[in-house]
Amino acid sequence: MSSDTLAYRGTNFIGGKEVPAQNGSTFLSIDPLTGKAWGEFAQSSASDVDAAVADAHTVFEGPWRRLSATGRGRLLMRWGDAIAEHGDRIAELDSAQNGKLLAEVRAQARAARDWLYYFGGLSDKVQGAVIPLESASTFNYTTYEALGVVGTIVPWNGPIFLTVMSVAPALAAGNTVVIKPSEISSASALELAQLAIEAGIPPGTVNVVTGARETGEALVDNPLVRKIIFTGGDAAGRAIAARAGGRLIGCTLELGGKSPNIIFADADREQALAGVLAGIFAGAGQGCLAGSRAYVHASIFEEFIERLVSRASAIQIGSPFDPLTQMGPIATQAHLDKIHGMVQRAVEGGATLRCGGGKASVDGLPKGCFYQPTILTGAAPDSELMRDEVFGPVLAIAPFSQFDEVVRLANDTRFGLAAGLWTTDLRTAHRCAKELRAGTVWINTYRAIAPASPFGGMKDSGLGRQNGIDSIYQYMQVKSVWCELDEGIADPFLMKV
Structure with a gap:
């Protein structure tokens, strides 16, 4: 000192x-x-x-x-x-x-x-x-x-x-x-x-x-x-x-990564909600394995988004030293500006903000680099938001109908670090894990890591x-x-x- x-x-x-x-x-x-x-x-x-x-x-x-x-x-x-x-x-x-x-x-x-x-x-x-x-x-x-x-x-x-x-x-x-x-x-x-x-x-x-x-x-x-x-x-x-x-x-x-979280129709809703929240908002999304894309079966899409937005909007933002805080600041002002720029370009390109989308205010910390938990829908599959790493608390979410469709969407990226999938059907789980081109695949969990288990990425x-x-x-x-x-x-x- x-x-x-x-x-x-x-x-x-x-x-x-x-x-x-x-x-x-x-x-x-x-x-x-x-x-x-x-x-x-x-x-x-x-x-x-x-x-x-x-x-x-x-x-x-x-x-x-x-x-x-x-x-x-x-x-x-x-x-x-x-x-x-x-x-x-x-x-x-x-x-x-x-x-x-x-x-x-x-x-x-x-x-x-x-x-x-x-x-x-x-x-x-x-x-x-x-x-x-x-x-x-x-x-x-x-x-x-x-x-x-x-x-x-x-x-x-x-x-x-x-x-x-x-x-x-x-x-x-x-x-x-x-x-x-x-x-x-x-x-x-x-x-x-x-x-x-x-x-x-x-x-x-x-x-x-x-x-x-x-x-x-x-x-x-x-x-x-x-x-x-x-x-x-x-x-x-x-x-x-x-x-x-x-x-x-x-x-x-x-x-880097652009990791997908896939929620099948039969998934345990509470488990999947917690997993998606952990994947993108833990650490304010500033992690290489962040689950920054989510694909939700069309039959539960709107219901799932409604519950996810409600949970995300209630995240407690504040000082990392406060035990009640669930999401701390972005590491630097420059990085916060980069995150916000990507969100703005996504909205200008046709994506819809479901929550967040701007700097967050925290009492007593007016100069803190806080960003709101942000969820968007409607981003084009080939857009910057769906392709590039944001490295912040920003989730792009899209519906799917068929197994082959969601595997194609999940793999349609130059990255291949990690992926998560949520289902109660063992055959679906292991079929999907086999098809996903990612170095780590989590089934009904996310952000798990251990010294004995290899970790690394495919592709870029x-x-x-x-x-x-x-x-x-x-x-x-x-x-x-x-x-x-x-x-x-x-x-x-x-x-x-």
Whole structure:
């Protein structure tokens, strides 16, 4: 806590130490409740990124690489315990910066321990294989080895949770990491890195550089970085993949979504209503897996909309620190303006507002970035509202009559991150889940996630998967080792095949 009006001052965290930007540059983060400056952070240049990566590389080649897989796993678990212990304090920092409900951020901070326990336990479960060959005198086996330094670029909408979800498999695989958090919400990453030291993880294993786009680009371009993890918009993901591809390094990209919620005629109405509300209005719709499109069977369409509008209009908007608040502010004024612009263009294009559609007023917070829960009908299937990610509390809803019709509508998007469907018919449920082109399909639920279950998108929603056993292999490379046991001399001019 600073002595002036700012609530937080943060520097880079490199090699276990707080390090200001080499050129002394800083930037301010803005409180979305008041519109006032909340914190000051280092504006890192390429030289700062290079220093962090060099330190991470040194530690990778030294103490972290010499540590046993079991030892790594135990340290990750201790880190998870430390985060859980200090979770309330870190959650308060996140809520102050991005406006997410304190209760939800606290829950995500506690869940971080589950992720670190899962991948900590997985650290020493990665096994190579002995390859059976025709030649009895040749011994061939495989091992899995870490890549080196992994750069991770984290968005602002779930910094604690998404940071841990990104770095846990990378560290469990034996890599070191350099984290570049969003300039909108940088504080929690710095706190997490401090706690890694307290947990006994060697200094330099987990580093943080703060800054804007140029900082992220420097991280992608650094020749010692061997993989990039990015969570964010698909346009930025494409740019990162192109830069990384120029250096022939891999990416795990968890990008945007335009996820559908499908409500069949036989769905449990109360379950479906709660699921649609959770899908789009939880977190003020600022989530990649937001269910921003809903398709409701024509036989229940108007009834369902009437009840949904009534529920949405009653959502309590306010400070994320108020336990009665159900929806907090939009993270920035610029993003609020973007959301409102998309809604206005949709109405101008023929869509009908059923509720919301403008900035919300909250007593005592006149400069807060609040937006009303918004529901629209009548948007054309090929319109911006039905095609592009809003990343806000805006739901486009349309009727359907036939199974094949709704599958076609749900899949008619360049995204494929998630989908939800609501029905009491098991055959309908599993037929639909099979047909939907999405990385995650929820049946009679929404926004469920676990460390053991893979998460990621199809189509423009990304590359690779986070979570689950297979994800750890994305941060490793396989090595094939051959050993000739026969003492005879082989013909030097013939390949052994």
